[in-house]
Amino acid sequence: GEDVEQSLFLSVREGDSSVINCTYTDSSSTYLYWYKQEPGAGLQLLTYIFSNMDMKQDQRLTVLLNKKDKHLSLRIADTQTGDSAIYFCAEIPAVAGTALIFGKGTTLSVSS
Amino acid sequence: EADIYQTPRYLVIGTGKKITLECSQTMGHDKMYWYQQDPGMELHLIHYSYGVNSTEKGDLSSESTVSRIRTEHFPLTLESARPSHTSQYLCASSELIEQFFGPGTRLTVL
Numbered sequence: 001g002e003d004v005e006q007s008l009f010l011s012v013r014e015g016d017s018s019v020i021n022c023t024y025t026d027s028s029s030t031y032l033y034w035y036k037q038e039p040g041a042g043l044q045l046l047t048y049i050f051s052n053m054d055m056k057q058d059q060r061l062t063v064l065l066n067k068k069d070k071h072l073s074l075r076i077a078d079t080q081t082g083d084s085a086i087y088f089c090a091e092i093p094a095v096a097g098t099a100l101i102f103g104k105g106t107t108l109s110v111s112s
Numbered sequence: 113e114a115d116i117y118q119t120p121r122y123l124v125i126g127t128g129k130k131i132t133l134e135c136s137q138t139m140g141h142d143k144m145y146w147y148q149q150d151p152g153m154e155l156h157l158i159h160y161s162y163g164v165n166s167t168e169k170g171d172l173s174s175e176s177t178v179s180r181i182r183t184e185h186f187p188l189t190l191e192s193a194r195p196s197h198t199s200q201y202l203c204a205s206s207e208l209i210e211q212f213f214g215p216g217t218r219l220t221v222l
Contacts, residue, residue: 031209037153042118042202042213086153099145099170100211102155 006089006103014112018076022089022103027070029091033100034063034074037086046074046087076108084110115139118203118214125193126222133188133217135203142207144186148172149200149216161186193221 003025012018024032030051035043049056049063049072056063062075076083086107090100115138125131137144146159147170157170161180175197176190186205190197198221203214 033211035213040216040218042215043155043204045210045212048209088155099157099160102147105153 004089004091004101004103006087006106008104009107009109011109011111012079014079014081014110016079018074018079018083018108018110020074020076020087020089020106020108022072022074024070024072024089024091024101026091026093026101027067029093031092032063032065032072033088033090033092034061034072035088035090035102037088037105039085043088079108079110081110081112084108116203116205116212116214118201118217120217121215122218122220124220124222127192127194129193129221131190131193131219133201133203133219135186135188135214136184137186137205137212137214138184139205139207139212140183141205142183143205144180145204145206145211146170146176146178146186146188147202147204148174149202151199155202159188193219195221197221 005023033048034046037043060077064073086105088105089103117136119134142163144161147155148158149155156172158174159178161167167178200218202216
């Protein structure tokens with residue numbers, strides 16, 4: 001079945017870059033997503049990448065996709081304390097309609 | 113900014129009560145979803161709908177039921193709440209590629 005794996009915790013200092021990694025198993029995934037969840041809130045869509053792309057950049061966010069290794073990463077440049085949150089990687093498996101399969105989330109802690 | 117609303121935001125109830133969690137979206141999306149988020153933060157799909165009068169169960173077995181009588185409305189009902197139903201419930205909607213989430217309902221069953 002489909003599976004999405006993420007490391008659980010990442011701690012960085014303010015101003016550094018953060019890199020959150022994700023691996024997935026379904027090679028036919030069409031889109032891959034990054035969501036952010038702050039305490040007590042729902043999920044905020046940060047960015048997504050189509051499976052035929054290698055990279056997507058949006059301001060401080062850079063998404064890299066290695067389709068051969070089924071590896072997705074999210075790089076946050078100049079990390080701020082407001083970036084502290086849980087980050088979820090998600091995929092849409094090709095055979096599962098449009099419902100997302102989520103990883104367990106990576107808790108990013110930014111210290112000043 | 114996506115307009116998807118959930119009420120109540122927080123609910124504490126006793127065992128055996130019937131409850132309905134409300135979810136509404138103003139974007140005209142056909143597809144709507146309910147996810148359950150456990151204390152370890154993992155999200156599981158429990159119900160989805162691809163349009164009016166269409167509902168399906170998700171990957172995680174749930175004792176809840178849903179209905180989709182109107183495009184904008186996708187309520188979730190628990191006929192008899194139990195402590196094992198304590199969780200965060202997240203509603204979402206999508207049209208094409210982007211899936212938007214509501215703020216969630218945190219349910220505690222005593």
